Amino acid sequence: MNMNETMQMIPFLLKGAATTVQVTALSVLVAFFVSFAAGFGRLSKWLWVRSLTSVYVEIFRGTSLLVQMFWLFFALPLLGIELPPIVAGVIALGLNYGAYGSEVVRSSIVAVPKGQTEAAIALNMSPLLRMRRIILPQAFVMMLPSFGNLLIELLKGTSLLSLITLADLTFQGMLLRTFDSSRTFEIFGLMLVMYFLMAYPLTLAMRWLERRASVGRV
Known part of the structure; x- marks a missing residue:
């Protein structure tokens, strides 16, 4: 296998990678919304809301x-x-990872020291204002590391979409392999590199966000 033949596979795989990025972005939006909706639902004062979530x-x-x-x-x-x-x-990715994310939201909010809430009550803050100005900013800092891990897991989870006929990176790679199984080493090698190149910037971005969110906080 020469380099030219290997390079010819890259545009085909990049097409699938573009689909993977698109699905990841859309799924993250759904998962993020579901995480907070279900996370707050788990803490609701109404039993039926807690039960449903x-x-x-x-x-x-x-x-x-x-x-x-x-x-x-x-x-x-x-x-x-x-x-x-x-x-x-x-929908599947958003709901699945949103379920895991909801526990991150719930546990982070619960982890905020009770004294913070008591101080906010003493200042006559409403429940909504307490959550927005006092509790959630502190909880969000604690959420970021776990959210970063879930984001990477979600990206890798998109590979399963090839099994429901979506032409993502994995689907395109497997399609190439069906035409020439002798190129298996090169195909999967390129796929590994592409998944890493998509995941690593996300890792760096989450680390940067963690540092920014932690500025001025002990």
């Missing part, structure tokens, strides 16, 4: 992401609901 979290954390994707893509059409691969994938 707890059921959601336990189901999505306790079942396989792959099965969730299969259910959305292959089972829902039996009920008359057909979702495009990218929509099914984004």
Whole structure:
């Protein structure tokens, strides 16, 4: 295998990588929203809200992401609901990692010292103002390391979307391999490099965000 033949595979894989980046970005938005919605729901004063969010979290954390994707893509059409691969994938990834993220949100808020809340009450702050100005800024700093890990895991989880026919990086790599299995070493080697090149900037960005969020805090 010469270098020219290897280089010819790169544009094909880059096309799949672009899809992977798109799905990751959309899934992160869904997961971020779900994380906070479910995280606050777990702390709600209303029992029915806590119960519903707890059921959601336990189901999505306790079942396989792959099965969730299969259910959305292959089972829902039996009920008359057909979702495009990218929509099914984004929903599955967003709900799955949102369930894990909700526990990060909940535990970080609970970890804020009670004295902070008591001081805010003494200053006659409303519950919403206490959360926005006192509790959430401190909790957010604690959330960032775990959110960073979940972000990288979500990126790697997009590889499962190839199994529901979405032409992501993994799908394109496997397609190349079906045409010429003798190029397996080069194909998977390039895929490893591309996944790393997508993941490492995310790691650096989260570390930068952690440093910025920690400025002025002990």
